[in-house]
Amino acid sequence: MVVQSLTDLWQGFGVALEWHNFMWSFFGVVVGNLIGVLPGMGPLSAISLLLPMTYSMHPVPAILMLAGVFYGSQYGGAIGAILLNLPCHPPHAVTCLDGYPLTQKGKGGTALGITMIASFFAASVGIIVMIFLSPLLVSVAFKFGPSELFSIMLMGLLVGGTMTSGSALKGVAMTVLGALIGTIGTDVSSGAIRFTFGFPDLADGVELVALALGLFGVAEFLRNVNRMHVVGSTTKVRLRDMRPSGAELKQSFWPIMRGTAVGTLFGAMPGTGPTITTFIAYALEKRISKTPERFGNGALEGVAAPEASSHSKTQVDFIPTMSLGIPGDPIMALLLGALLIHGIQPGPLLISRHADIFWGLVASFWIGNVLLVLLNVPLIQIWVKVLQVPYRFLYPSALLFIAVGVYSTNSSLFEVGEVLLFGALGAVLLALKFPVAPILLGYVLGPMLEENLRRTLLLSHGHLSVFVQRPISAVFIAACGLLIAAQLYVRIKKGRVIRLLPKPPLDELGSPLN
Amino acid sequence: MTEYTRDYYGGALMVLIGLSAVCLGSRYGIGSMTHMRAGYFPVSLGAILALLGVAIAGSAAMKPRREHAQEETLPPEWRGWICIALSILAFLALGKYGGLLPATFAIVFISALGDRENSILAAFILAVAISAICVALFWWALKLQFPLFSWG
Numbered sequence: 001m002v003v004q005s006l007t008d009l010w011q012g013f014g015v016a017l018e019w020h021n022f023m024w025s026f027f028g029v030v031v032g033n034l035i036g037v038l039p040g041m042g043p044l045s046a047i048s049l050l051l052p053m054t055y056s057m058h059p060v061p062a063i064l065m066l067a068g069v070f071y072g073s074q075y076g077g078a079i080g081a082i083l084l085n086l087p088c089h090p091p092h093a094v095t096c097l098d099g100y101p102l103t104q105k106g107k108g109g110t111a112l113g114i115t116m117i118a119s120f121f122a123a124s125v126g127i128i129v130m131i132f133l134s135p136l137l138v139s140v141a142f143k144f145g146p147s148e149l150f151s152i153m154l155m156g157l158l159v160g161g162t163m164t165s166g167s168a169l170k171g172v173a174m175t176v177l178g179a180l181i182g183t184i185g186t187d188v189s190s191g192a193i194r195f196t197f198g199f200p201d202l203a204d205g206v207e208l209v210a211l212a213l214g215l216f217g218v219a220e221f222l223r224n225v226n227r228m229h230v231v232g233s234t235t236k237v238r239l240r241d242m243r244p245s246g247a248e249l250k251q252s253f254w255p256i257m258r259g260t261a262v263g264t265l266f267g268a269m270p271g272t273g274p275t276i277t278t279f280i281a282y283a284l285e286k287r288i289s290k291t292p293e294r295f296g297n298g299a300l301e302g303v304a305a306p307e308a309s310s311h312s313k314t315q316v317d318f319i320p321t322m323s324l325g326i327p328g329d330p331i332m333a334l335l336l337g338a339l340l341i342h343g344i345q346p347g348p349l350l351i352s353r354h355a356d357i358f359w360g361l362v363a364s365f366w367i368g369n370v371l372l373v374l375l376n377v378p379l380i381q382i383w384v385k386v387l388q389v390p391y392r393f394l395y396p397s398a399l400l401f402i403a404v405g406v407y408s409t410n411s412s413l414f415e416v417g418e419v420l421l422f423g424a425l426g427a428v429l430l431a432l433k434f435p436v437a438p439i440l441l442g443y444v445l446g447p448m449l450e451e452n453l454r455r456t457l458l459l460s461h462g463h464l465s466v467f468v469q470r471p472i473s474a475v476f477i478a479a480c481g482l483l484i485a486a487q488l489y490v491r492i493k494k495g496r497v498i499r500l501l502p503k504p505p506l507d508e509l510g511s512p513l514n
Numbered sequence: 515m516t517e518y519t520r521d522y523y524g525g526a527l528m529v530l531i532g533l534s535a536v537c538l539g540s541r542y543g544i545g546s547m548t549h550m551r552a553g554y555f556p557v558s559l560g561a562i563l564a565l566l567g568v569a570i571a572g573s574a575a576m577k578p579r580r581e582h583a584q585e586e587t588l589p590p591e592w593r594g595w596i597c598i599a600l601s602i603l604a605f606l607a608l609g610k611y612g613g614l615l616p617a618t619f620a621i622v623f624i625s626a627l628g629d630r631e632n633s634i635l636a637a638f639i640l641a642v643a644i645s646a647i648c649v650a651l652f653w654w655a656l657k658l659q660f661p662l663f664s665w666g
Binding site for chain 1: 520528548605
C-alpha cells in the first residue's frame, strides 16, 4: 500500500507541475496571501471571494487554486497577528499573545521567520500523514453504508458545533440552522420545492458563495464599520531580521515538534476547530515550560507551537474531507462545496475515481508551501505596506468584489440580494454572540444527512435501532453520546477544562472569537 | 446588553425560526419513518432548533445573577449599517437598470460614506478609482457577462 501511495504521489507531482495547474496554484497562493494580509479578511472570505472564478475552470486547477488560497491566506493572517496584533482569522488570536510583544521588542522579523519554518515543517508532516493515512481510511470507508455515513456526519456536526470557544448550545443551534438553510430549494428525492417563499430563484437552493460571503464578508463589515481602527505599524521588517539565530532555532525546535503533534492529533478528529487546537498547543507549551512567566511577553515558543499546530491540522483535516466526504471545519466545508459544484462527490471513491485530483492536491500542497516560503521572503516589505490599508478604504472595495463575485456565479442579481440578507442575519447572530461558522458546516452536511437518514430508514423499514446495531455506526453514535455527556459534565464542574486554556484575547470589539 | 438579555433574545430567535420551520415544513407532508416525505427533515430540524432555543434562554436564566457582569456595550453604528445595506440595494437596482459601471460606483461610494472618517470627496475619489479597476478587471480582462451600461 505504501509503495502504491508513493507511485500515486509521483503521478500527483506530475499533475500538479503541469504548467496550467501550477500557474493556478501559484496564483492562488499569491492572491490568498494578499487577501489574508488585509485587515479583517481571513481564509473564509478569501476562498469564498475566489470561488466564483473557479466555476468555469476544470476541477483539478480549481481545487488546486482554492487550496493555495487557503494556506496562502492562513499564512498571511499570521503576519497581521504578529505585526499588528490583529487576529483576522480566529486561530491566530493565540499567535498575537506572544507575536505582538515580540514585534514591540523589535523581534517581529524573527517571529515571522520562525512562523514560516514552523508552518512549513508542520505542513510537511501533515502531508506525509495524509499520504499514508488516506488509503487506509478509504479501505475502511468502503464498508460504510448510509447508516454509518449518517452517524459519522452527525458526530461531525455535533463536534463542529460544540468545539467552538463560546457556548456549545449556541454552536449546535447554528449547525441546525445551517442544515435548515440547506433544505431550501428542491428536495432531491421527492421533487418538492421547500421554503422558497415564492421566489423561483430559490428553487436551486441557496448559493454557497452567497451564504459564505454574507456570513463572513458582509456580516464582518457590518460589525467592524467605524469600530476597527488599524494602527499603522511602524515596524520595518528587513530580510536579515527574518533569519532566526541558532539559539532561537534551538529554542523553538521542540515547540514546533509538539505543536505539530497536537495539530496532527486534532486534525484526525473530525470537527475540532483550528482555534481550539492552537489554544491547546499554546497551553501545552506554557505548562511544560520552565519559565511560564515569559509567555505573553514575547516568548518565541508561544508563536512557534500554535502556528505549527494550525498548519499540521489544516493538512490532516483534508483526510476526512476527501476520503469520507465529511468536512472537519467550515473551511473544509467550503472546499467540499466547491468540489460538489464541479460534480465531484468526495468520499471513499474519490481517491480511486479521481486520482488526479487527490494526488495532485497532495503534491500541490508541498509545491504551494515551498512557493509560500519563497514568496514571503522577498515580498514581506510589500505585505507590511498592505497591512496598513485603512479599513475605511478596504471595506467599500471588498464589498464591490463580493457583489461582483456573487453575481458572476450565475449572472443573477437575486443572489447579491441573498448576500445582504445573510450578512444582516450574520451580524445579528454575531451581536447575540452566536458563532456563525458552524452554519456553513450544517449547510453543506445537511442535505447529505437527510439523504442518508432517508436511505437508512428505508432499508431498515423505519427502525431507528439500525444505528446502534451496525458496529461502526454504533461507535460513532456512542461517541456522540459521550461528547454530550462530557459537555454536561464540564458545565456542571464549572469549566475546569476551560481554565487550563489561556484566556482568549478579545478583539477590540470585545467579542469572543469563534 | 448583558449576557442574560443576549442569550434570552438569542434563544427566542432560535425558537421563532424553529417554530416557523415546523409550521412551514409540515405543509410539505411529513410521511412516516419508512417513507419520509419532503417535510420530515425540515420539521425535525425546526423542532430541534426550537428546543435548543429554549435551552439557550433557560441556561441564561439559571445562571446566578452575579455572573451577569455588565459588559461595556458598543453603541449602535446606524450610519455604517444603513450605508452598507443601502449600497448593496443600490447595486441591485443599478445593476438591473443602469449596468455594471453605475452599480460599481454606487456600491463603493455609498458604502464608503458609512465610515465617519471618509469625506464625500474621499468617497468619490475611491469610487472613481475602484470603478476604473472594476472596468479593467471584470469587463476587459475577465469578460464578465455584465454590460457596462444597460437600460433595463
